[in-house]
Amino acid sequence: MTVKEQCENVKRMSGTDVRKCMKCGKCSGRCPAFHEMDIKPHQFVSLLAQGRIEELLKSEAIWSCLSCMACVERCPRAVAPAAVIEAVRDTVIRAQGANGMKAEDIPPMVDELIPQQLLMSAYRKYNK
Amino acid sequence: MYRIKKTDLNALYAAIAKTSGLFIPIRRADEVNFAVWGEGKEVSLETLKTVKSPKNAFFPQTENMMKFKTEGKSVEVVDIRTEDKRPFVVFGVKACDVKAFEVLDRVFLAEPVDTFYQSRRNAITVVSLACSRPEESCFCTAFGIDPTAPEGDVTTWLDGEYLYWRANNQKGEALTEKLASLLEKCGEEAVEAQRSQTKEILKRLPLAALDLSRFKEENLNELFNDPRWAELSEACLGCGACTFVCPTCQCFDIRDFKTNSGVIRYRCWDSCMYSDFTLMAHGNSRTTQMQRYRQRFMHKLVYYPAQNGGLYSCVGCGRCVNKCPQNLNIVKVIKTLGGEKS
């Protein structure tokens, strides 16, 4: 796949129109994992818009994103940075060719103290 | 009497078409209407009732009459009539429709003669076809018509594998002669058997006992003023379906069509059901649908017979019975105002 196709693919997967972004930075302002991320949420949108997908695919931030969707919730332009991050992550996982986490792995992990969201988030994160 | 195998009919049509035009029931887009025959067209003689009657063979729905050519401020009248002198055969006309020709003739061939109609009428040979499977809406017998032996220049019957053929007059003989090679001589047994069988069914038709005796000139005022017209006509939409499928309706309108170089004057069927029928400068002579409705049936059952020696201008074909969108029809009028024989 060419870089351009890869970009288009990520845009399609994320369902987000990156051109709607007005570069306010509210997503990064809200992000609880900001300091853990090498590429910040707003940069995901900006880099994707510029077609710099290779940098995104190498990013460590796709693993530090919590998928809390706060950025999606707060974006005044209905852009979804978390969806972009997720799409990039899925692209990486798919390229690796295996699910990091399977549905049957989950039941043993469930204990009363684990927040359900965490499991959901992990499942989202490690599956293609 | 002659006969021809049904499977050979196409050859018969082709033979007729060689020397004259052939107007015959043809199925097109699921409906059967009289139309000019041509190779590959689907003829349907079995169809009991074509949607439109064959009257448009000599009284077409639309017909150009003349043209006014304008040049600057001068107007030239151009006779654009193309008199088709070629003989024409109208094939497969049912008894009721044959009778209807007589009704039309009395109008168009009486003085002043309608020459458009006349020229076509003279050129036409009518080949009629007897009915063997009348349906519930048929009531030609009420008008003294025998559907098993229709009039016409030639009468035909469809029975079994054959079409039976009998010439009734000189015109018919002439046609028969032309087709002699295709027809074989035969006896009348099959036809007679079919006729008596059909007559049995005719007796059992629900409208067999329609009583027309009250529709006479002397009852004109009484009938005209009958309050039940209101009830009879109240569902009438004022469309012209009944008049356009009717074999005896003869009203037309004359209109102009603006062309690039003048005006074409044409006539087209009109309907007494329409609000602009016989519209005059002062307005309309009949302003309510009841009046229009009454006019149509009074004309068929009272006015026309009064002027034509008692001949009703309804032939009981039942097309209006079948085609009225709201199921109004002449039968209901006859039953209500005429009384029914018990």
Next chain:
Amino acid sequence: MQRIGVFICWCGSNIAATVDVERVADAVKKDQGVVYSATYQYMCSENGQQLIKNAIKEHSLTGIVVGSCSPRMHEATFRKTAEAAGLNSYMVEIANIREHCSWIHKDREEATEKAIILVRTAIAKVNLNAPLSAGESPVIKRALVIGGGIAGIQAALDIAEAGFEVDIVEKNATIGGRMAQIDKTFPTLDCSACILTPKMVDCAQNEKIDILSYSEVEEVKGFVGNFSVKIKRKARFVDEKKCTGCKLCMEKCPSKKGLDEFNMKLNKRPAIYIPFAQAIPNVAVIDPEQCIKLKTGKCGLCQKVCGAGAIDYTQKDEYIERGYGAIVVATGFKPIELNAFNEFGYSENQDVITSLELERIMNAAGPTNGVLLRPSDGEHPKVITFIQCVGSRDTSGCGKPYCSKICCMYTAKHAMLIREKYPDTEVHVFYIDVRTPGKNYDEFFRRAVEQYGVDYIKGMVGKVYNENGKLMVQGSNLIDNEQVLIESDLVVLAAAIEPEPSVRKIATLLTASIDTNNFLTESHAKLRPVESPTAGVYLAGVCQGPKDIPETVSQASACAAKVIGLLVKDKLKTNPCVASANETMCNGCSQCASVCPYGAITYVEKELRVDGKTELRRIASVNPAVCQGCGACTVTCPSGAMDLKGFSSKQIMSEVEEICKR
């Protein structure tokens, strides 16, 4: 039968070089209705016009066709020519054989043929033309201004200045509007009240101006020049003529728990009150929801103390009806509700305030007498964070998709004023873009940064939360690609502005169109920005779109100029090319009214005689004074009852027929 004259212009060589004008004139000589045809070098010249006039008289012409340049150029000229010769000006049609023919075609044969067709098309139309005359309608020489803010005040003053009577209808107890609530104005830092209140007083003192405060428009009938408006005068329970504004009642009123709307509900006020010291009219009003007397029948203290005997608990809403020639809508704006933005904690934290609230806090007549104290504990805030674009440029559905236009400037103003008065205060401003077009605006903003050291952070705040009594403002700093956390004492939100909600009802009453954001639509975005598409209705201030004070004042004055231009006329000439319904064919189905952009169509029950019977029918009736002649209704009408004069269906179809002859 028409007697038509055809006049083919050479336009020097502009037409004649490509089109054989003589052949054109000759070709149509025998056409239907044509009795005269001629050519001339310049038909629009004095001599050319004389030729037309002479022909009209000599040949008793009933219609003329001029084959010349575009009708957009000389239609008016030739109409006047015809008029001067006693021919109705609408019996003139132009065949455009220059722009649409000679100028674009090179082949002389081809161009001549086309010119003949174009002239014939015009002849075909003229054959069906009928004389039209512009109707007249009288003009009521009084204007109505809806809304008593700075826009309404300015418009009213300008109209009154020209000698016309003006009524201001204001729904609040005083005029003054939003500007009265503002402390200082940018970029000059003038005291807002100091420049506004004299204008309010001027209004009150102007004999031509009648201020109908505490009133609302209830019903509008009529059309340009001739509106009839029903106005509700809400019961204020105080006789406006008697009240002296002494405020004794306010002191004595035992019910003091009302929220002071003027001060953005930051403090309390009595049940009987005057909104602010410089209110016009300076008359008290009783809040019926709060007044003990009105609610329980007991108390009546204010009545006892009122020396003027102005208190009247029995007052009822009253309705008055007045006629107007023109209406100015100046209904203004309000900041949006911020409940949907819980990330900024506006509802939870008293110290998260809107800019308009800050405006009151900074105002000497405000709840803190002008001392910057935070609402929660009355302490001086040491760190203040401003957040811009709260709800503006927001397409997520929570806010407004547009830029509110004024926030960048007032935020700079606030930051600057705070830094000036309280230099020890730290001021941060989160911004997405700083937009400062306008005279001295960017200079003003730069001063806030350069001279007053306001910290502008390019980025947006993601959340504001309370931690140990401190407001933690977490946002991004895009320049440094950092997330910052600012411990603040006060957070000020630049809330988006939206049209005052009552404008919806007003727009419906006036049949004035309104856009998806509830801003009133102007007749033309560039060329008619202060006129509503509804004739006789004008738009001033934020009700038409976000704008600041100078722009509002300009627009108000522009409105006034338009209104004056209308009111100086004794009668209005109406466009004769208007729609009209054929009564006998109209079904009364209302489809035409639903597409009319001007509300020109109403329905009447009318007795018609049809076919000798009388019938009561619902029939469309077009007001020719309001109809602008677009023809939208004519196409919607299935029966063809609705037609457009001057462009009738028959005329257009005859043109089509002629062209198709080729």
Next chain:
Amino acid sequence: MQEITTKEGFVPNIVAFCCNWCSYAGADLAGSSRLSYPANVKIIRVPCSCRVNPMFVLKAFQRGADGVIICGCHPGDCHYVTGNYYTRRRMAMLFSFLDYLGIERDRTRLEWVSAAEGAKFSAVMNDFVAKVTALGENKKLSDLRVKEGE
């Protein structure tokens, strides 16, 4: 059923409806800029594109026009505020319907041409004429009686 045979060197006849405020002025500008387009385009001036009744379009085809184009102000720029929005819906529905009846879709067109777009007007007309020329004569909707006796 009628038969029309296409003549050699076919030149279509085009009826163009132009709104007075934008497109007619655009056509004027095309003229004053000497931007040529074929002479077989003839313009009918209407106050607004919303004055164009689908019946006019059909009338033109009946009388033998080979193409009909309607031009109005750009959406949002209508002199009468909303007229062209109605036109857009009306014509979208009419054109799609004609297509459904088997009428060539390139015979009809709606274009927005502002008073400043003389060049666009000329380009649109050139393109439209080319497309209609390629289609040949309007055989499906024209009424042969119109040309009777010519």
Next chain:
Amino acid sequence: MKEVESKMLERAKVLLESGEVARVIGWRKGAFCHDPEPASFESVDELKDFVYDYFCGANLSKYLIAESKKEGKTAVFLKPCDTYSFNQLVKEHRINREKIHVIAVECMAKLDIGKIKAKGLSAVTGVEVDGEQVKVQTLYGEAVLSKTEIVLAKCATCNKTHQVKDEEIVLHERPVRDVNRFAEVEALEQMTAEERFKFWREQLSKCIRCNACRNVCPACSCIKCVFDNPQSGVAAKANDDKFEEQLFHIIRAYHVAGRCTDCGECSRVCPQGIPLHLLNRKFIKDIDETYGEFQAGESAEGKTPLTEYRESDLEPKDVLKEGK
């Protein structure tokens, strides 16, 4: 159906006897088993001929334009599909709603006598419906037909429900049909333009200009139709195998676009069996797909798709989808 009929008759009697209404609009028995006619009953006596059976397909709503102008109230029996036309006419101020008492009646799909005859059955004397089976007696013998095959075209795809009712007589629930009413339109859209043209040419050249479609159509309620009005520029009466029928049907379809409730009466009444509803359905389908689903007659208020607009509406060239 007999049960429903007797309930209807009972209500009609009560309404007339009590003077609550001046007349009841329903159906009157015809000459055969299959030709009831719309009728107005003004007294209990007249009700002796009242009928409600499988052949009462006519839409009674258009009659109410005239009825609501008469003195007193009019009660009317409306089938689900009829109520849409009723609403549309109320919306267009053609019917005075206050003067009409709507009795919503059950409809289990109506039969098409034409389709029965097309099965080769002639001289029909009796029809009995038993669930899915229809027993037909004729003078030439008996036959059993499947009901689905002989219902009116308009009933075959109908899932309409009563939109208006002042009271209702519904004893059975009608099963929801799993059909795509646009299937025929889609099939046409799939054809090439030439095929479509041929199809419509064949169909429309059957037209005899009798105006039955127009006169029965509840949306065609114009006091003066453009085709009857010499001033309109399109008036025409001729049935000419050239252009006029096309012009007539195109203009008619356009005039009712956005207002047509798809009641199917045009196709029911056409004496030449032209599938006229396919013209109107094309507009309905285009409107649904382009401007959002819209069912005319669902409400007696609001604008119709062609009298409103959105700034984001598609351009005509984008509405025309690439076919073959």
